[in-house]
Structures are given as C-alpha cells and as structure tokens.
Amino acid sequence: MYIANSGRYQGMVYRRCGTSGLKLPAVSLGLWRNFGAQGNYANMEAMVHTAFDLGITHFDLANNYGHPYNGSAEENFGRILRDMRGYRDEMCISTKAGYDMWEGPYGDRNGSRKYLIASLDQSLKRMQLDYVDIFYHHIYDPDTPAEETALALDQIVRQGKALYVGISNYNREQTAAIRQIFRELHTPFIINQPSYSMLNRWIEDDHLDEYAQENGIGLAVFSPLYQGFLTDKYLHGIPQDSRVGRGETWLGDQLDDAMRARLQKLNEIAAGRGQTLSQTALAWILHNPAVTTVLVGASRPEQITENAACIRNLDFSAEEIALIEDALRQ
Ligand SMILES: NC(=O)c1ccc[n+]([C@@H]2O[C@H](COP(=O)([O-])OP(=O)(O)OC[C@H]3O[C@@H](n4cnc5c(N)ncnc54)[C@H](OP(=O)(O)O)[C@@H]3O)[C@@H](O)[C@H]2O)c1
Numbered sequence: 001m002y003i004a005n006s007g008r009y010q011g012m013v014y015r016r017c018g019t020s021g022l023k024l025p026a027v028s029l030g031l032w033r034n035f036g037a038q039g040n041y042a043n044m045e046a047m048v049h050t051a052f053d054l055g056i057t058h059f060d061l062a063n064n065y066g067h068p069y070n071g072s073a074e075e076n077f078g079r080i081l082r083d084m085r086g087y088r089d090e091m092c093i094s095t096k097a098g099y100d101m102w103e104g105p106y107g108d109r110n111g112s113r114k115y116l117i118a119s120l121d122q123s124l125k126r127m128q129l130d131y132v133d134i135f136y137h138h139i140y141d142p143d144t145p146a147e148e149t150a151l152a153l154d155q156i157v158r159q160g161k162a163l164y165v166g167i168s169n170y171n172r173e174q175t176a177a178i179r180q181i182f183r184e185l186h187t188p189f190i191i192n193q194p195s196y197s198m199l200n201r202w203i204e205d206d207h208l209d210e211y212a213q214e215n216g217i218g219l220a221v222f223s224p225l226y227q228g229f230l231t232d233k234y235l236h237g238i239p240q241d242s243r244v245g246r247g248e249t250w251l252g253d254q255l256d257d258a259m260r261a262r263l264q265k266l267n268e269i270a271a272g273r274g275q276t277l278s279q280t281a282l283a284w285i286l287h288n289p290a291v292t293t294v295l296v297g298a299s300r301p302e303q304i305t306e307n308a309a310c311i312r313n314l315d316f317s318a319e320e321i322a323l324i325e326d327a328l329r330q
Helices: 041-053 072-082 084-089 113-127 144-156 172-185 202-206 207-212 257-272 278-285 301-312 318-329
Strands: 014-016 021-024 027-031 058-060 092-097 132-137 162-168 191-192 216-222 293-296
Touching: 021 027, 027 041, 027 172, 027 278, 058 318, 072 084, 072 113, 092 113, 113 132, 113 144, 113 202, 132 144, 132 293, 144 162, 144 172, 162 172, 172 207, 191 278, 202 207, 207 216, 257 278, 257 318, 278 293, 278 301, 293 301
Parallel strands: 027 058, 027 293, 058 092, 092 132, 132 162, 162 191, 191 216, 216 293
Antiparallel strands: 014 021
16 A cells, blocks of 8 residues: 655645646656556656655546556556545646547547546546636647537536546637637636757747736646656667657657756756756746746656656756757757
C-alpha cells in the first residue's frame, strides 16, 4: 500500500489557474508517453508516486494516450490509483478527447457532442473514476460548430463528470470564439493547453499568452522540454534509450549541429544559474506570468525529481534573459 511523503507540499509552488479558484502545481506530470500497455508497470507506478511525493498533484492524460493501443495509459493510471484512492481529493486529474480514438465516424478526430460525451464515459471507466477535474477538447475542429463542442463540455460539467473544462491546440482567435459561448453558458472554462517552450514560441507570436492572461484563462503548456531536447540528454549525441533514439518523435531531424550548439550554449547559461538545462528551460516558461503549469513528460522517476527542482529558481535577471535570447537566435 502506498503512503505519501508527509512533506510533499513543502517542495512545490501552486499557481492559480487563470482567475478560477483552482490551483495547479507549477510542475505537472503528463502521461502521453511511457504509460502505455507496452511500458514497464513498476516504472510507471514509481513515476506517479515520485511525482505525488514531490507535491505534483496534477496528472494530465487523454483518451488516446498509450501504446500500442489508445486508452492504455488511462488503464494503467487507473490501476496505479487503486493504491492511492485515499488521496483522490489531493489530486487534479485531467483527460481529453478530440483526436482519433476509435473506428468509424464517431471516434475520429472531431469535436462533436456524440464523441466527447461517449469518450469521457470510456475514460472514467478506464481510470475507475467518478469524475475528472478537467476535461478538455483536445484539438480545434473546424467542422463542428463551436456551440456544439461548448454545449457538450457544459453538459459534462452539469452531469458531474468533470469539474472544469478546457481546450487544447486552439489559437487565440479560436479560443476567443469558444470563450464567448462558455461565458453565456456560465461553464467553468478555466484553461487552455498549447505547446510552448524555448524552442517553440508560437503562442507569443499569436499573443495567445497575453489573451489568456487578460481574460483570466490559465495555460498548461505541453512539451515544455521540446520532447527532451532541452535537457542534457542530446548535448553529445543521441542515446539509444531516448525518445529520439527510439524513433518516438518526429522532431529527431531537427537535432543538427546548429541545434546542438544552441543547446550547449543554453546548458552553460543554466549552469551559471546553478541549474540543469531542463530546470532552466522549465523556469523560463514559468517566468511567463500567463503560464500556470508546465506539463512535463518523463521516462524515469529521476527525471521528475530533477525537473520539479526547477522551482528553486524561477527568477531571471535581464542579463540572463538576453543571453538566452542570444543563444536561441544562434
Ligand atoms: N494537448 C496536446 O496535444 C499534447 C501533446 C503532447 C503532449 N501533451 C501533454 O504534455 C505532456 C508532456 O509532453 P512531452 O512528453 O512531449 O514533454 P517534454 O517534457 O517536453 O518531454 C518529455 C521527455 O523528455 C525526456 N526528459 C524529461 N525530463 C528529462 C530530464 N530531466 N533529463 C533527460 N531527459 C528528460 C524524457 O524522454 P526520454 O524518453 O528521452 O527519456 C521525457 O519523456 C504529455 O505527457 C501530455 O500530458 C499534450
């Protein structure tokens, strides 16, 4: 039986999600990779326990996470939760629907009421939960009216199957459009989940971060380490046992000499701050006041421990920011 570390809340920072009442840990754990049926269950369990022991109370899932079959990450997470039931009210559990999930016209990439409601019911069964804390529409669907998606999410909340709702992979304009509908419905829409990192700054170009902050919407950012580039892992080559080495990411081709030189420079700046590269990369994101939490992935517990320690130094001098901008322009 798992018993949580009694000092778990001392080591984490909690940030209000937009203007909602919900606080999320600055560092959250994402279960996209390494939690599927093909993974090592003992390692998955150790990662979830390590995270919770560090005060990481927020776990991010989706209906389609897990390899080799969609939903296996939720199944494994549900199994891990069996020994953690007593801590359910100390956890914030998120899931999503929107990408391809099951065969036929109702489970492919879309935002229909038919898909979202059925999918959340399946997710709750897989995780053996009565409700999730946040349910997201996973990716903008130009073919479904925003009213339909919003009404489905609103109904899910009113049925008690989710406490809050969010959207993911929506740009500023798409966010503004659906927000208006949620406001009319009084839906607890509190969060947007975009990708964002030192190496992927589209939300700044789109001004999505400013928009979210001005309108009280939290941001949970995904792939904050650019799938592992912003760690010390690829500084001197491509280890076999890495996401790039295993061919599990489409980003591998970007790991050329110029990228490695940039990462080396960033690594030196991080060392000057007394941090590892991953810690500085995460702190840099959290330095953006629009961001509530970074959703970090991991393949082993030690990575979670290293990453969570980023909160010990979230401040940047103007000089450090300039050095980072310089390195990123290289
Ligand atoms: N909404 C969406 O569309 C969407 C899309 C993608 C992800 N997400 C969410 O965001 C979460 C995180 O995404 P991500 O996994 O791409 O994020 P990431 O944090 O950028 O990358 C995580 C990977 O980097 C490596 N890593 C992490 N910490 C490390 C450390 N300290 N030292 C060395 N390597 C380290 C590990 O890969 P190795 O295997 O190489 O060790 C780990 O699996 C997902 O789990 C999911 O919850 C959402």
